[in-house]
Amino acid sequence: AQKITQTQPGMFVQEKEAVTLDCTYDTSDPSYGLFWYKQPSSGEMIFLIYQGSYDQQNATEGRYSLNFQKARKSANLVISASQLGDSAMYFCAMREGPGGNDKIIFGKGTRLHILP
Amino acid sequence: DGGITQSPKYLFRKEGQNVTLSCEQNLNHDAMYWYRQDPGQGLRLIYYSQIVNDFQKGDIAEGYSVSREKKESFPLTVTSAQKNPTAFYLCASSTLAGGHYNEQFFGPGTRLTVL
Numbered sequence: 257a258q259k260i261t262q263t264q265p266g267m268f269v270q271e272k273e274a275v276t277l278d279c280t281y282d283t284s285d286p287s288y289g290l291f292w293y294k295q296p297s298s299g300e301m302i303f304l305i306y307q308g309s310y311d312q313q314n315a316t317e318g319r320y321s322l323n324f325q326k327a328r329k330s331a332n333l334v335i336s337a338s339q340l341g342d343s344a345m346y347f348c349a350m351r352e353g354p355g356g357n358d359k360i361i362f363g364k365g366t367r368l369h370i371l372p
Numbered sequence: 373d374g375g376i377t378q379s380p381k382y383l384f385r386k387e388g389q390n391v392t393l394s395c396e397q398n399l400n401h402d403a404m405y406w407y408r409q410d411p412g413q414g415l416r417l418i419y420y421s422q423i424v425n426d427f428q429k430g431d432i433a434e435g436y437s438v439s440r441e442k443k444e445s446f447p448l449t450v451t452s453a454q455k456n457p458t459a460f461y462l463c464a465s466s467t468l469a470g471g472h473y474n475e476q477f478f479g480p481g482t483r484l485t486v487l
Contacts, residue, residue, distance in 0.1 A: 260414075291475055299460060301415075301478035347414055351472065359430070360405075360476060362414040 259283065260350055260363035268369045275335040277366050279348030282329060289351040290331040291360065292322065296344045304346075307331060343370045375399065376479035378463050383484045385450070385457070393448045393482045395463035403473050404446035405464040408432060409481075415462060421446055422473070450484065458486045 261280045269275045281290065292304040307315045307322045315322045323332040335342055348363045376397045385391045397404065403422045407415040417430030421440040435454025440446050446465075450457045460483050464476040 287472075289472065289474060293478075299462075299481040299483075301462060301464070301476075303475045303477065306475055351474070359417060359420070362407075362416075364412075364414045 259352075259361045260348055262346075262348055262363040262366050264366045265364075266367045266369070268371055269338055270371050271340060272337055275338050275342070275368065276323070277333040277335075277346050277348075277368065279331045279333065279363060280329055281331060281348075281350045283350065283352045285352045287352075290322070290324070291349040291351070292320070292331075292333045293347045293349060293362075294342075294344045295347065295365070301347070305333065338370050340370050340372060343368060376463060376465055376477060378461075378479035378482050380482060381480065383482055385484065385486050387486055388452045390449055390451050391484070393450070393461055393463075393484070395446045395448065395479060396444055397446075397463075397465045397477075397479075398444060399465055399467070399477065400443070401465035401467045401477070402443070403466045403468075404440065405466075405476060406430075406436070406438065406446070406448045407462045407464065409460040409462060418448065418461075457484055459484060 259282050288309045290307045294302045305315050305317045305320045305322050307324045314324050319336045321334045345365045345367050347365045349360050351360045379394045405420040406418040409415050416432050418436050419438040421427035437449045462481045463479045466473045466476045
């Protein structure tokens, strides 16, 4: 069974609109972490935002915020005021496992296209 | 500047040859990782290492080997036993914080093509 599910293979959004990229996860570990990465066409993976399972508030980093709904096991990425440079692949990932023995599992990604 | 370097950027290999991909980091990170990415897919973990002279298999280790003789370096060898090695290979590193390895920092990747 997939541990990280990204149901939107591709999205087209008008520039300056807000974007929500979906991510659901599956774990029985009470301590876990959730990440979002951006991969432009150059191929490099760029870390965007992190949410710990015990964090009380949703993470925010500039135009990025993570809508963390623990009971639903969802960790959607919200990009406000989208820009042309936001066009890229976006990956949701989860760290699980006891401290010091962590692995990160990646979803299959969502390709975001920002339209001028 | 601190970061992760991978070389070469593009690599071509004939069938039956072993090839080694380089990964170096100057972030003083303890853990290093190798991932494989196929077109339109997410990343799959090949090997990882949390300490010098020790490493663990990831989800798709068959046909690959690694070494971790120095903290800064984690080379990956793609052997002839790897049946379908054409892919994009990404190296990453991370450090312990609060008892966990948190966000991973990635290198620019190596695109391997088998001719």
